[in-house]
Amino acid sequence: MTELVLEKVSRWYGNVVAVNDVTMTVGPGVTGLLGPNGAGKSTLIAMMSGFLAPSSGEVRLGEVPVWRNVAAYRDLGLVPEREVSFSYLTGRQFVQASAELHKLRDVRAATRRTLELVDLVDAADRPISTYSKGMRQRAKLGSALVHEPQVLLLDEPFNGVDPRQRIHLMELLTRMGEEGRTVLFSSHILEEVEQIARHIEVVVSGRHAASGDFGAIRRLMTDRPSRYVVRTSDDRRMAAALMGRESVRGVTLGRVGTGEAITVEVTEMGQFTLELPRLAREAGITVRELVPSDESLESVFTYLVQS
Structure with missing residues (x-):
């Protein structure tokens, strides 16, 4: 039971x-889960985790x-964006409290294992109030993971995390995904999503704007041309x-970048990929490089927001 399904879900205040x-x-x-600030990402995650009722839908x-459905919490883990409220607790006490709430068989063993997983062993007995932002984020992650949920939801998990901790967290989420768990994290920072999530759900102004592999989403946008960088043995003749x-x-x-090149805006990608080698062969020109220049998640996101 690792699949989250949202069906015609709305929430209004x-x-x-x-x-x-x-x-x-x-x-x-x-x-x-990608979208600008205020797009509705946090509201969606709150409904997915059972902490907020949909106004309509399910x-x-x-x-x-x-x-x-309290039983569903056994399979859910939530890392909220808001700060830890119980900052007077130590990291160990905070994670252990979650283990006790879930009535785990061996609370101490589960706490110890989770503190190792989130790299908080050395600071486990310090109050959370003394933690850096990144350490507080890892304490929240530990609390969400202690009962080994099959579904993990994270709201802006990389906020305030230093580069080393960011890499550790990305590796951990990637590993969990490879193990078959369902991991969803929200972000408004494009490179964060692009690094570890090939599958994206895009939300803009509270609406579901797109879903799928970001490259595939980009290729479906036929009303906006794709852009390619072409380098050849004779760029001027090829451009003509x-x-x-x-x-x-x-x-x-x-x-383009460190050298000269042709930038081509293409409206029919399939036709272009057939025409380019034919034109080059007829003109006696060697094509040395052909790469898309707007396949990044940033390009997709900018287009969707503007739409």
């Missing part, structure tokens, strides 16, 4: 609609509703040959 008719399925592996863990082709919207010749 008075006249303010935070989430509007979202349907999505989050399965095993690492999924990035959130299920497998076939079981999450809201008002490409101009006026039906599959090409625009051609620019100039410096």
